Amino acid sequence: MSTDAVLTLDRLSVSLPKGADRSHAMQDVSLAIAANEILCVVGESGSGKSMTANAIMRLLPSGVAIDGGRILFEGRDLAQADEAEMRRVRGAGIAMIFQEPMTALNPLRTIGDQIGEMFQIHSDLSRSEIAARVQSLLEEVRIPEPKTAAKAYPHELSGGQRQRAMIAMALALDPRVLIADEPTTALDVTTQAQILALIKDLQKRKGTAVLFITHDFGVVAEIADRVAVMQHGRVVEEGTAKAVLNNPQHAYTRQLIAAVPPLAAPAPRVFSDEAILSIEHVSKTYRNGGFLGRGARVTHAVKDVSLTLPKGGTLGIVGESGSGKSTLARCIVRLIDPETGVIRLGDTDLLKLTRAEMREETRHIQMVFQDPFGSLNPRRKVGELVAQGPIVHGTPPAEALTRAKDLFKLVGLDPASIDRYPHEFSGGQRQRIGLARALALEPEVLVADEAVSALDVSVQAQVLRLLADLRARLGLSIVFITHDLRVAAQVCDLVAVMKNGEVVEAGPIGEVFGNPQHAYTQALLASIPGQGFERDRAAAAGPA
Known part of the structure; x- marks a missing residue:
């Protein structure tokens, strides 16, 4: 175990309920994360990556329990901590960005209220100070129109914007450890690049230890200092990013890296010239806010789009x-339903x-x-x-x-x-x-x-x-x-x-x-x- 680690997992095991496809979600997992370091955990779906994060936060599902090992943070074993102590740790000491923002965000509360709650619980800031911090965080994670976004409910934001709101919430209290569970999965490449740069900047400015869970080896190459590869609940390979990416030792790691799709397109296929789906001049506009339609914010979500899908293409x-x-x-x-346009499936106008x-x-x-x-x-x-x-x-x-x-x-x-x-x-x-x-x-x-x-x-x-x-x-x-x-x-x-x-x-x-x-x-x-x-x-x- 590393003596300068901020967070250490020491032979941690988490059991699954009877009837599951294996006895343990994770078994004898030992990992250490130092300040100002990004450790990427990679592996297939069901390998135990997200369960590792949930175990650290003590947010395990019903029937799933820690049955061995330690989680060491600031001199405490979180595996033995009670719920009151974990409430003090979550957010302020260790923060987490969840994989699915729509399930992690309260659909009945505005984004601003949910981020602001972090300061209400863990600080003495006034209401106006909290509002200013919320807007600053939304700007930091590049959400457009942060004032409007703070007043919006989760369903009113796009998937990528909801994920950025989750990241803002996790960053709110400058935690010592940030756990990021697939934080860029739902994001387009330009926003992904911004978020990765943001996390790297936070790491440098605050000395934050980052546990970054991802299946994207492009992200690993971009951000990781070290990499741990998990398979069936166990760590099968660990090392520096350069060593693991350029000279993987385990067959499973080599298999994962070989599966990364190259950017170059394969040879063009031959397919029918016949159109199976035709989209002609389709437009969809949303109007939000205002009174009786006056002063409403107009968003041209789709504007005069015409495309053709050939049969078999x-x-x-x-x-x-x-x-x-x-x-x-x-x-x-x-x-x-769009306001204008034609959408044909074969000869049928669906609209x-x-x-x-x-x-x-x-x-x-x-x-x-x-x-x-x-x-x-x-x-x-x-x-x-x-x-x-x-x-x-x-x-x-x-x-x-x-x-x-x-x-x-x-x-x-x-x-x-x-x-x-x-x-x-x-x-x-x-x-x-x-x-x-x-x-x-x-x-x-x-x-x-x-x-x-x-x-x-x-x-x-x-x-x-x-x-x-x-x-x-x-x-x-x-x-x-x-x-x-x-x-x-x-x-x-x-x-x-x-x-x-x-x-x-x-x-x-x-x-x-x-x-x-x-x-x-x-x-x-x-x-x-x-x-x-x-x-x-x-x-x-x-x-x-």
Whole structure:
């Protein structure tokens, strides 16, 4: 153990309830984090990364318990601390940025109130001083219009903005240890670069010890001082970032690094010229605030967008958080209705269908949502959720459940787990359940809104191969919305770059990424983390 460590895990073990797929979430884990150091913990979904963070914070789910080892912080063993002591430690001593902001934020309170509560509990600041600190924090994490954002509720912010609000909350009290559980997973590359720079700046200014959990090796290359690799609840490799990335010793580490998608697009595919989905001059505007429509804030979420998805092709839509990507996706599947435009699926104008007619049409067009936990009913077993669509459309329940098991196997989940509930799965596993549910009706078009953003690189590679297989086998056509330009480069035939609701550049993926014409596209590509690591990897591999 390091003598200068701020936080030390000494042979820490956390047991799982009976019936789980293994006895322990983590076993004999020893890690030490020093001041002014960033330790990245990487591994597949279910490897124990997030459970390590939850154990440190003593926020373990029911039935999960520490059954061995120590958590040493400021001379105390937090594994033995009571709840009153942990309340004093959380936020002020050790702060955490959670993976899923929508589940961590109170939907009934404004963002400003929730950040301000940190100061109310742990400081003697006045109300005006707290308001000023909240606005300063929102500015620091680059949330646009911080005064307006402070008065907003979580559902009124984009996914990336909610994550930045969570980061502001965690940074509020200048903690000695910051635990970041996938803090940039939901963020576009430019915002991700800002957040990584912000965390590195905090580390340097405050001497903060950072435990950074991620599945993105680009992020690891960009930010880590040291790396610990976890598999099945154990640390299998640990070392400096340079040593682990450039000379991995364990086969599992080598497998994870090999699964990182390169930025270069593969050879172009040949697909049909026939359009399966046509989007013509679609616009969607939101008006917030004001009285009887007067003085309302107008947001052009989607502005005169026209795009075509060829049959059997994949159209990527990329851009920053708030650029209109997800709004456009929701317009396509009629979760929201645009004010103007035409959206044709084959010969059918979806915007002219009644709600009843659209429900019938959903068998041909399905969506995978960005937030897997928010889109899965927590009171129903996951097998029922996957089988629900086919049952509604006339498939016998027994046949639909058999199909659900097959789909679980396809997306890399144990078919026996169909009797479990959503909260019993990790974030990445829930994302795979959402994908299985969308594929259950064998749609012609799949609209995937950040469908692989929560997945570690090896599972991400499996899901992308699965989508490619389904595309080839079923003639599936895909609208693929992502902030991960590496993933877009591998899976998409065409790409549209959105900014402030408009498409600023579109075309074949190889042309747009290989020779971007618009300054915004150039800025996105330049912000991708870990490009130096990729160049080193390519150089080490030698000529193709």
